[in-house]
Amino acid sequence: xxxxxxxxxxxxxxxxxxxxxxxxxxxxxxxxxxxxxxxxxxxxxxxxxxxxxxxxxxxxxxxxxxxxxxxxxxxxxxxxxxxxxxxxxxxxxxxxxxxxxxxxxxxxxxxxxxxxxxxxxxxxxxxxxxxxxxxxxxxxxxxxxxxxxxxxxxxxxxxxxxxxxxxxxxxxxxxxxxxxxxxxxxxxxxxxxxx
Numbered sequence: 001x002x003x004x005x006x007x008x009x010x011x012x013x014x015x016x017x018x019x020x021x022x023x024x025x026x027x028x029x030x031x032x033x034x035x036x037x038x039x040x041x042x043x044x045x046x047x048x049x050x051x052x053x054x055x056x057x058x059x060x061x062x063x064x065x066x067x068x069x070x071x072x073x074x075x076x077x078x079x080x081x082x083x084x085x086x087x088x089x090x091x092x093x094x095x096x097x098x099x100x101x102x103x104x105x106x107x108x109x110x111x112x113x114x115x116x117x118x119x120x121x122x123x124x125x126x127x128x129x130x131x132x133x134x135x136x137x138x139x140x141x142x143x144x145x146x147x148x149x150x151x152x153x154x155x156x157x158x159x160x161x162x163x164x165x166x167x168x169x170x171x172x173x174x175x176x177x178x179x180x181x182x183x184x185x186x187x188x189x190x191x192x193x194x195x
Contacts, residue, residue, distance in 0.1 A: 006074075007075050007109075008075075008109065008110075008174060009072035009073055009074055009075070010072060010073055010074075010075050010107035010108060010109045010170075011068055011069070011072060011073075011107070011108040011109075011166055011167075011169070011170040011173070012036055012068065012069045012071070012072075012073050012081060012105060012106075012107060012108075013066065013067070013068050013069075013105070013106045013107070013108050013113070013163070013166055014032060014066070014067055014068075014069075014085065014103055014104065014105045014106070015064055015065075015066050015102075015103070015104040015106075016028055016064065016065045016066070016067065016101060016102075016103060017048055017054060017058065017062055017063070017064045017101065017102040017103075017104070018058055018059075018062065018063065018100060018101040018102070019055075019058050019059030019060050019061060019062050019063070020059065020100070021045055021063040021065065024092060024100050024101050025065075027092055028088070028092070028101055028103070029042075031088040031091065031092070032067075032069075032085075032088065032103075035084045035085075035088065036069045036071065036073075036081070036084070037069055037070060037071040038069065038070045038071070039067050039068070039069055039070070040067075040068050040069055040070040040169065041067065041068050041165075041166070041169070042065055042066075042067040043065060043066045043067065043162050044065070045063040045064065045065045046063065046064055046065075046158060047061060047062070047063055047064075048061075048062035048063060048064045048153070050151070050152045050153040050156070051152075051153075054102055057098050057099055058098075058099060058100070058101070058102060064153075066159070066162050068108075068166045068169065072170075072173060072177075073107065075107055075109070077107075078105070078106075078107050078114065078116050078127060078131075078133055079116065079127040079128050079129055079131040081105040081107075081116060082105055082116035082117070082118070082131045083129060083131065084105075085103035085104075085105050086103075086118075088103060089101060089102070089103055104116070104117075106136065108163060108166055108167060108170055109170075110139065110167065110170070110171065110174075111138060111139050111140075112135060112136075112137065112138050112139065113136050113137040113138075113139075113144070113154075113163055114133050114134060114135055114136060115133075115134045115136045115154075116131055116132070116133060116134070117131070117132050117134050118130055118131060118132070119132065120132055121134075121149070122149075123135065123147075123149050134149075135147065136150055136151070136154050137150060137154060137155075137160070137163065139167065143160070143164075144160040144163060144164065
């Protein structure tokens with residue numbers, strides 16, 4: 001019989017996709033940090049050329065930035081992270097109601113990267129409130145391995161390089177949390193003053 005236990009916390013990663021990324025970036029960062037705490041690293045913007053799916057709503061040319069947060073999250077928080085990024089997308093909509101930005105949060109652990117999505121598919125696991133978990137990549141034999149359903153942009157070398165760097169940072173965070181506390185300074189006992 002297996003005995004349930006809490007898994008290690010995970011590193012929250014977010015993909016930020018937009019046309020006019022520089023214009024919306026300050027509002028995106030402020031909104032994300034208000035929800036998830038400080039951003040540890042934000043990678044440079046790269047052109048998003050893998051699909052035209054988002055161009056009609058977001059505009060073009062599209063650029064993506066990937067960022068990771070300092071604070072580690074419980075793995076059962078992926079659903080709430082996606083609901084939070086959905087609310088930020090809504091807060092940043094244009095006057096006509098169209099989105100200015102697409103935010104895709106995911107959780108990175110030592111062995112996998114899981115994205116949150118509102119779209120069901122055969123390999124996705126329902127998390128609640130209309131949100132599914134998408135096992136996007138697995139880490140085996142020292143590198144990220146794609147799966148038959150991995151989106152081409154997440155299989156690309158630049159993305160896996162960023163995720164490898166985030167994984168290195170995550171492992172450092174886990175080591176620092178597991179390290180014994182530093183010894184406290186020992187003070188000589190002082191006699192109690194007499195009244």
